Amino acid sequence: MxxxxxxxxxxxxxxxxxxxxxxxxxxxxxxxxxxxxxxxxxxxxxxxxxxxxxxxxxxxxxxxxxxxxxxxxxxxxxxxxxxxxxxxxxxxxxxxxxxxxxxxxxxxxxxGEGEPSAELPWFPDLAWPSRRAADTTLELPLHYSRFVESNFDLYHFPFVHRSIDPGMGVAMEDFACAHDEDGAIRTSGRLVRRDGRPGASFRVDFLPPNVQRIEVARQFVGLVISTPIDDRTTWVFARFETRMAVPDWLARMISWLLAKVDAGFVQVRQDLPVLTQLTPLMADPTACVWVPADAGAARYVQWRHRRLRRAEETRAASPLRQAGS
Ligand code: FES
Ligand SMILES: [Fe+2]
CATH class of the missing domain: 2.102.10.10 (Rieske [2Fe-2S] iron-sulphur domain)
Incomplete structure (x- = not known):
């Protein structure tokens, strides 16, 4: 990691x-x-x-x-x-x-070895506690990098989640992806349904090493944190916040339902059968052929790969290791 x-x-x-x-x-x-x-x-x-x-x-x-x-x-x-x-x-x-x-x-x-950085990876608009949010945790039999990668991808909805798809849309329009040197990534776009009607607009943002903010139709915001348990298992924290113009209690109930449905059904019943069969087990920049809609996922996988390679080079160059080798 x-x-x-x-x-x-x-x-x-x-x-x-x-x-x-x-x-x-x-x-x-x-x-x-x-x-x-x-x-x-x-x-x-x-x-x-x-x-x-x-x-x-x-x-x-x-x-x-x-x-x-x-x-x-x-x-x-x-x-x-x-x-x-x-x-x-x-x-x-x-x-x-x-x-x-x-x-x-x-x-x-x-x-890490170095001094802890002052800032935690966090999106400031997601204040906690919140009267409109609810959260859940789950453990998934996946490498965390594959789960982070998958969270950039909303265009799998009409396929993997067709039984519950509320009309997210199939084709991508107005897609944009920006990133900075520290690894933060921002993507946004709009999906269009098969019949040409508008689907959902979305934003997926990432803060290193594993925090994602997923906003759909400006009404639902999900915070997803994917922390490795080991090389084959991931601890996931997901918090949902409903921003529709409804009273707080109703917004919280919707968020709670989203958390339950997501953890109990969407992730486990629908996503896992696909995600656990991906090869290789870990996200690898040389093992995928990306299309433009994958720009966010590609940036993440490349950033992770660079950081791991840099850490390996630092480790190889450390005096202690040289003395021991
Ligand atoms: S007090 Fe912990 S092992 Fe003896
Ligand atoms: Fe999914």
């Missing part, structure tokens, strides 16, 4: 009073809240004998291991060893909290 970036790894509401096991970015992590309510994330392994800390509990603002009750503070230090209450705690007995932030109802983890 692309390094030196913030990745949303879970929702704020999932991390309450108990430690939570999270498999993200290929790592086994535990998330918990300290006595001040701050989220702490680190490897889900006790340094004593390797027990799973997420099976323990939070007590007095400390994370207690389920095996021998050693307790860890939010800075990672072990501060209580019940079997030796009067002895100093060995220095090596500590976990290593990772850089995390909590914002927009999500917990974000910095993945």
């Amino acid at each position: 692309v390094p030196d970036a913030w990745y949303a790894i879970t929702t704020s509401r999932r991390v309450r009073t108990r430690p939570v096991a999270l498999h993200r970015l290929g790592r086994r992590l535990v998330a918990w809240r300290d006595g001040d309510g701050r989220v702490v994330v680190h490897e889900d392994r006790c340094p004593h004998k390797g027990a799973r800390l997420s099976d323990g509990c939070v007590d007095g603002g400390l994370l207690a291991c389920p095996y021998h009750g050693f307790r860890f503070a939010s800075d990672g230090r072990c501060v209580v060893v019940p079997v030796h209450p009067d002895r100093p705690v060995p220095r090596a007995l500590q976990v290593h909290p990772l850089p995390v932030r909590e914002a927009h109802g999500l917990v974000w983890l910095w993945h």
Whole structure:
């Protein structure tokens, strides 16, 4: 996955009073809240004998291991060893909290060697909390890059989703795609139905490494975050916001229905049978023949490829690696 970036790894509401096991970015992590309510994330392994800390509990603002009750503070230090209450705690007995932030109802983890960047990848018009939005999460048996790529593509609707297609349209008109050096991508266009009547207008925007804003007919906005669990599975966070001129309660109900239908039916029943059969498993700029309507997806796949290659070159050139090779 692309390094030196913030990745949303879970929702704020999932991390309450108990430690939570999270498999993200290929790592086994535990998330918990300290006595001040701050989220702490680190490897889900006790340094004593390797027990799973997420099976323990939070007590007095400390994370207690389920095996021998050693307790860890939010800075990672072990501060209580019940079997030796009067002895100093060995220095090596500590976990290593990772850089995390909590914002927009999500917990974000910095993945990389460098200093965390100040800004989270976020679209400022999607304020949270919102009285008109609802969200959902799901796990998909896909590489995350394929899911991000697929979210640029609304013109598969009349084919994959023909049973529920509200008339999105087949052909593309007025398509535009802009991007910047940092990897942000903006696309917009309009679909036209087979009989020539207008379909839906849309915008799909992307912020690196994995955040997308999908707007349809100026009435529905979806925020989709696709975070790798491992090379074959993706954790997806989707938040829908209804902007139709209806009361807040109705807008929220529509958003909630959209979330339910999307997670329970559209993604799982209709998209997955196609997406899980794509080859290769990961998005690859050399493995597709793009058409103009794919400009956003192509930009994303090329950007990801460049970033991964640059990270590999940096890693190969690092003095530590040279010394070890
Ligand atoms: S393994 Fe965690 S306290 Fe012993
Ligand atoms: Fe779809």
